[in-house]
Amino acid sequence: DVKVTQSSRYLVKRTGEKVFLECVQDMDHENMFWYRQDPGLGLRLIYFSYDVKMKEKGDIPEGYSVSREKKERFSLILESASTNQTSMYLCASRIELGVTGELFFGEGSRLTVL
């Protein structure tokens, strides 16, 4: 089974703090994604990565950055957390195929910014 692991399930941070959310997958997948999940808004794509050191902006990248130094690890960084970044963050990975492959999701990281 593919395993996508998000290191922090629950975090509470203060406004202005730097926040790191870590995601690791164990199936050698090329593609990795960060979404935020909000009630009534569904999942919105923040950033994604084709492969190591590659990154692309999604639909809502403002206030976020990412890092992919190793194939299995994709980090989401909030340089200066704000209250409107309180959300559930979902990481996902998939293998690169000629068609759209299945996304495998982590359990999520619930971030509260005070």
Added chain:
Amino acid sequence: AQRVTQPEKLLSVFKGAPVELKCNYSYSGSPELFWYVQYSRQRLQLLLRHISRESIKGFTADLNKGETSFHLKKPFAQEEDSAMYYCALSSGSARQLTFGSGTQLTVLP
């Protein structure tokens, strides 16, 4: 730009009744559509994709390009079908998924 609309935030049906979760999309290219499901306290997971034309857990979904819809249907709902369902559209050179806002389905006993 691509867009996925799920008009119902909440949907309740009784056990054994038919259920239909609506999904409409807008996309200028050839669409690839999916349904993902999240059961309580579980990860989001793929339920089915239109290209496979398969039935999973009794659910089916037909792509209707004329109506730009991809509704999810099941003839007889079960209590274990209660979950959050997301419709998703693949687009762009990286085939990234755009998700709808989700429908919370509750199947009542």
